[in-house]
Amino acid sequence: MAEMEGPAAQTIHSLFDLSGRVALVSGAAQGIGRAIGLALAEVGADVMLADLNEEGAQQTAADIEAMGRRAIPVRCDVSDPAQIRPMFESLDREFGRIDVLANVAGGSVVLGPPEELDIEDVDRSMQGLVVGRFCCCQEGGRRMLAAGKGSIINITSLAGLTALGRGHIAYSTAMGGVVQMTRELSTEWASRGVRVNAIVLAQVMNPMLRERIDKDPHMEEQWLRGLAIGRMGVPDDVKGAAIFLASDAARWVTGILLPMDGGNLAMNAGASYPGGPGITG
Numbered sequence: 001m002a003e004m005e006g007p008a009a010q011t012i013h014s015l016f017d018l019s020g021r022v023a024l025v026s027g028a029a030q031g032i033g034r035a036i037g038l039a040l041a042e043v044g045a046d047v048m049l050a051d052l053n054e055e056g057a058q059q060t061a062a063d064i065e066a067m068g069r070r071a072i073p074v075r076c077d078v079s080d081p082a083q084i085r086p087m088f089e090s091l092d093r094e095f096g097r098i099d100v101l102a103n104v105a106g107g108s109v110v111l112g113p114p115e116e117l118d119i120e121d122v123d124r125s126m127q128g129l130v131v132g133r134f135c136c137c138q139e140g141g142r143r144m145l146a147a148g149k150g151s152i153i154n155i156t157s158l159a160g161l162t163a164l165g166r167g168h169i170a171y172s173t174a175m176g177g178v179v180q181m182t183r184e185l186s187t188e189w190a191s192r193g194v195r196v197n198a199i200v201l202a203q204v205m206n207p208m209l210r211e212r213i214d215k216d217p218h219m220e221e222q223w224l225r226g227l228a229i230g231r232m233g234v235p236d237d238v239k240g241a242a243i244f245l246a247s248d249a250a251r252w253v254t255g256i257l258l259p260m261d262g263g264n265l266a267m268n269a270g271a272s273y274p275g276g277p278g279i280t281g
Contacts (some may be wrong), residue, residue, distance in 0.1 A: 007251060015249040019044030022095040023246065024088075024140065026078045027105030029056025031206040032155060035235035036102050036242045037071075038063060043243055045100065046070040048091050052077055078105045079128035081135040088139040100246040101140035102153045103133045106174075109208065111167035122170045129174035130181065137185055141194055148193040151246050154182050155238075156198045158261055179257060186255030195254035197245045202226070202261035204233035228263025 023040045027033030028049035034056070037047050041064040049064075049071060051057040057073035064071035072094055076087045091098060106129045110121040137152055144150025159168055160175030179198060186196040203209060203223045209232075213220045223232065241258055244250050259265050 007248075010248060016243055016247045017044050018100070018243075018247060021045045021099035022048070022091075022097050023100035023102065024048045024050065024091060024098055024136075025102040025104060026050040026076070026136065028060050028073070029053035031104075032201075032204060032235045032238050033102070033104035034060045035239055036104060036153075039239035039243050040100060040102075040246060041067050041069040041071065043247070044069070045246075046095060047072075048087075048094065049073045050076040050078060050087060051105065078103075078136060079124075079132040081131070084132065084135045084139060088143070092143075097147065098140055098143050098150065099147075100151050100153070101136060101144075102155070102242060102246075103136050104155045106133070106155075109168075110170045112170070113167055114169045117167075117170060122173070125170040125174040126177065129171075130177040133178060134181060137181070137196070141185065141189060141196075144194045145189065145192050150194045151250070152185065152194065152196040153242060153245050154178050154196070154198040156182070156200050156257075158200055158202050158259070158264060161200060161257070161265075182257065183255055190254045195245075195250065197250070197254060198257050199238060199241050199245070200257050200259045200261065201238070202233060202264045204235060204237065206235070226264050226267060227261070228267050231262065233260065233262060 018040060021044070023045045025033055025037040025040070025047060028037040029051035030053065033051065037049050037060050041047050046069050047064055049057045049060050052075060054073065054075050061071035061073045074087055074090060076083045078084060110125055112121065133154060140150070140152060156178040157175045159172040160179040164172055182196055182198040189196060224230065238260060241260055245253065
């Protein structure tokens with residue numbers, strides 16, 4: 001039986017080169033979204049930057065343009081399909097293609113005991129993290145399928161893989177939806193040239209986490225007990241994984257859930273251990 005030939009060989013540099021490609025990144029005004037937008041531009045991509053924070057998205061765009069790449073900020077609430085569709089139409093007009101979609105933005109974390117949580121809060125979490133992201137995947141996926149190629153990267157959380165407790169049920173349920181959405185879309189679209197993967201994060205410092213830590217200083221110590229590497233993540237930690245999944249280096253990679261968790265999963269989903277941060281004996 002003859003072996004099927006794979007793609008032509010490429011140099012290591014060319015495998016990661018995104019020159020001539022176009023990416024759309026949500027949540028690009030700050031944090032992980034900004035880091036991913038900058039990273040994709042650093043390896044050659046032009047980028048559309050979606051966020052409700054117009055000033056922040058404009059600053060990210062200015063930093064990308066300083067690299068010699070093209071960047072267009074757009075105000076969009078990516079929990080609202082009525083705003084998502086016009087955003088993709090704007091992408092069509094400005095760039096005429098999409099090669100990479102990074103779904104980062106996802107709304108606020110609503111916490112509360114399951115028996116007391118308002119159903120409206122559950123609905124808001126699902127709308128922001130599941131419905132909005134599905135709409136982005138659908139709009140981006142249609143265009144990628146027509147081109148016969150593309151990469152979708154969903155940013156999700158360990159909450160989608162393991163129970164966090166502490167009132168996270170709405171958030172965890174929604175993130176579980178993103179995990180399964182990633183698997184289903186990858187299965188549906190792999191043979192048609194579109195790869196769909198997820199980066200699964202533990203605690204990465206951002207303004208929302210900083211606000212929670214400021215309100216409860218013991219929270220950071222609690223989180224650090226679940227991170228074998230001994231520190232919280234920072235947005236730049238995600239750059240390399242995003243470039244890999246967006247690039248030809250990952251051309252045979254689809255449907256994966258890539259943990260970036262400081263060793264959390266290896267510690268049995270956050271168990272403490274002797275000698276770990278803040279742990280003695």
